[in-house]
Amino acid sequence: GAVVSQHPSRVICKSGTSVKIECRSLDFQATTMFWYRQFPKQSLMLMATSNEGSKATYEQGVEKDKFLINHASLTLSTLTVTSAHPEDSSFYICSAPLAGTSGEQYFGPGTRLTVT
Amino acid sequence: TQLLEQSPQFLSIQEGENLTVYCNSSSVFSSLQWYRQEPGEGPVLLVTVVTGGEVKKLKRLTFQFGDARKDSSLHITAAQPGDTGLYLCGGNNNDMRFGAGTRLTVKP
Numbered sequence: 001g002a003v004v005s006q007h008p009s010r011v012i013c014k015s016g017t018s019v020k021i022e023c024r025s026l027d028f029q030a031t032t033m034f035w036y037r038q039f040p041k042q043s044l045m046l047m048a049t050s051n052e053g054s055k056a057t058y059e060q061g062v063e064k065d066k067f068l069i070n071h072a073s074l075t076l077s078t079l080t081v082t083s084a085h086p087e088d089s090s091f092y093i094c095s096a097p098l099a100g101t102s103g104e105q106y107f108g109p110g111t112r113l114t115v116t
Numbered sequence: 117t118q119l120l121e122q123s124p125q126f127l128s129i130q131e132g133e134n135l136t137v138y139c140n141s142s143s144v145f146s147s148l149q150w151y152r153q154e155p156g157e158g159p160v161l162l163v164t165v166v167t168g169g170e171v172k173k174l175k176r177l178t179f180q181f182g183d184a185r186k187d188s189s190l191h192i193t194a195a196q197p198g199d200t201g202l203y204l205c206g207g208n209n210n211d212m213r214f215g216a217g218t219r220l221t222v223k224p
Contacts, residue, residue: 004158034212043204043217044159093158095212102147102166103208107158 002028002098006108013084014116020080021111023050023094029074030096034105035067038091050077050094084115119143120207122215130223132194137218139205140187146208148188150179153202153217195222 003026013019023033031052036044048069049057056069068080081088091112095105121140129135139148147166151159163172165181165188172179176199178191192199203218 006158041219043202044214046211046213049211091156095158097212102164103212104149104161104164105151105206105212106161107151109158110156112156 002026002096002106004094004096004106004108006092006094006111008111009109010112010114012114012116015085016083018080018082019084019113020078021092021094021113023077023079023096023108025075025096025106028096028098030077031074033071033077033094033096035069035077035079036093036095038093038110044093047079050079052077081113084113086115089113089115119213120205120215122203122205122218124218125216126219126221128221128223129195131196133222135192135195135220137190137192137203137220138187139189139215141207142186143207143209144185146185148181148185148208149206149212150188150190151204151206153204154200159202159204192220195220197222197224 005024007022033050035047038044046059047062050069050071052071058064071077091110093110095107098104123138149164150162153159163179168183168185170181176193180189200222205215206212
């Protein structure tokens with residue numbers, strides 16, 4: 001199967017700082033990637049759709065100026081949490097669809113963000 | 117509101133029991149995927165169903181896609197502790213939307 005990596009796997013930052021999370025498709029190209037956040041014991045909530053070479057599409061209620069997404073290449077999307085606050089602490093997961101399949105998504109292992 | 121409704125939300129059973137998890141929607145999907153997620157990890161794809169009425173088997177797991185492609189079920193036979201996890205169904209119509217998940221615990 002296709003492999004998606006995320007970096008870092010865990011990050012702790014102080015309130016007010018910014019954190020960048022990388023999502024890479026290792027053995028396939030992805031013109032689109034998706035970013036989710038997941039709170040403890042809850043399901044995945046779609047934050048935004050990252051589009052290679054164009055602006056990301058954000059879900060309703062997600063602040064685009066706070067969660068900056070850059071999809072600069074066909075294998076890399078980044079999510080930057082700007083001016084992080086404790087309420088941004090969550091598990092962030094990215095996924096990428098594999099072309100030629102019926103919409104199969106391959107997920108990264110997730111990034112645990114803790115804002116102190 | 118969830119586009120996809122999963123039930124039950126929580127399920128705790130003994131090893132060896134059978135169970136069924138449901139995924140329902142009012143929307144028609146071109147395909148539907150089932151994933152399992154373990155704590156602290158990303159979801160892992162189990163199966164994709166595409167054709168209405170399709171049945172797929174993966175060892176002790178049986179997946180069925182409804183005839184109208186609006187719902188799906190996952191049946192596990194003789195559950196084992198290793199089956200413990202969050203089961204998510206995802207419907208695909210240009211983007212992927214997930215149900216709230218079924219959190220399964222299988223006790224030894």
